[in-house]
Amino acid sequence: MALWQRPLRSLQANWFRLNSLKGLVSLFLVGAVLSVALAACSGGNVSSSNSTAQTPGASPVSAKKQNVELTLVSFAVTKAAHEAIIPKFVEKWKQEHNQTVTFNQSYGGSGSQTRAVIDGLQADIVHLALGLDTQKIEKAGLIQPGWEKKVPNNGIVSKSVAAIVTRSGNPKGIKTWADLENDQVKLITADPKTSGIARWNFLALWNSAIKTGDDEAKATEFVTKIYNNVPVLTKDAREATDAFFKQGQGDALINYENEIIFAQQKGEKIDYVVPDINISIDNPVAVIDKNVDEHGTREVAEAFVQYLYTPEAQQEFANWGFRPVNETVAQTKEVSDKYPKVKTLGTVQNYGGWDVVQNKFFADGALFDQIQAQKKR
Structure with missing residues (x-):
């Protein structure tokens, strides 16, 4: 240019x-x-x-x-x-x-x-x-x-970890990633095809399934159920945050722990949980x-x-x-x-590094596209 x-x-x-x-x-x-x-x-x-x-x-x-x-x-x-x-x-x-x-x-x-x-x-x-x-x-x-x-x-x-932001008082009782499978829980997150933070969100969910003993087929089923509970994928994390806080959409929002802490230091009151099984961002x-x-x-x-x-x-x-x-x-x-210690912490290296992760999950026609295609059927 x-x-x-x-x-x-x-x-x-x-x-x-x-x-x-x-x-x-x-x-x-x-x-x-x-x-x-x-x-x-x-x-x-x-x-x-x-x-x-x-x-x-x-x-x-x-x-x-x-x-x-x-x-x-x-x-x-x-x-x-x-x-x-x-x-x-x-x-x-x-x-x-x-x-x-x-x-x-x-x-x-x-x-x-x-x-x-x-x-x-x-x-x-x-x-x-x-x-x-x-x-x-x-x-x-x-x-x-x-x-x-x-x-x-x-x-x-x-570095940081992923956190689940809830409505005040956590009325849906969300404590773990598995609680997001409930079809009564609507999750707000950005599209990992267009958002970096959303890639970490996806990996946090995938990692939680693998670290609890699921094979890849079960992990795919797990993340598919959760993304079925996403009413709309926003373009980026800013739009996801606006949808959750300003527009009142959804029951939960996946966010970085560091950004929640930053908001709290600005005087905001936020209810959130850092799951014991997590991904190192x-x-x-x-x-x-x-x-x-x-x-x-x-x-x-x-x-x-x-x-x-x-x-x-x-x-x-x-x-x-x-x-x-x-x-x-x-x-x-x-x-x-x-920063309490996370019990089970995964890394992107556990899944082959970013080249492997990108090609496997986020490239055109890869797993995330397949999940979205199934959701539309």
Whole structure:
């Protein structure tokens, strides 16, 4: 896209202008908080902290200059955590290297952020909602293979689990995934064909069946029954949240634990349950190799990524609703009380990784399409 080839300042201004139009829509109550937090398929918003303009593709020796500018592209609900982490890294880097680092920050739906980077958004670092999105950027030739081996925890820097949001007082007595099979319980969720969070929702249901001993035939029957109780699949998680909270549809909503905690910190009262059998919602971070080499920012970008794994940064993730990947932080009383241990936790790797999962469940003609086709008969 020609737009992305312009200098970063022009990119930033146009990107912000485009998305600020979307921000004019007024939301209210719980739907307001969760709608903004989820923003599962909406566009990003670029902002600059302590901005010093530099041209993308500048000399690779920029790391030796007094000022260095990085562009961080992330999914929407990480904004509060990153805005707490970045100043600490900037101060640390200044003390150790006598160099000022400024950040351009872009937040939006993980899928739209991924497309923007592939189309030319000059990100130095991406922090996305699911590994499938990072793999798409790798396949586009922007990230070198093996990126996940260069950082701790196979590239996963933040994580969450799935939760079931209920109506006040939980009148349907929903406690487990199996309770969603009841044809008297209407579930609100987005379409996994179009929404990243909805893919995690599907995996949470599939995982719960497999982890309780079902074979794949039984697991298919289980998730089919539940999706038969979905009155309408929304395009994205924002629409699902609006349907549940603002329009009063359904008895339950599947959501990320971190977004519920974020809403509660904003003063909202939400009834929810975190099932004992759950899926680990893992969010990867990666350096965009092609861009950092062009910008001359590799040293600083890699240092920032490493900093995200430190106890200081991981505590900030924990403060803003994410389960920390740093065990020292995770085992503190404050964090362990806030995030009770899940009894049985599955991962996407249990099911072959994202390439296998995408082809098996979400590709055209795959299992989810088959479930929907059966539902229509």
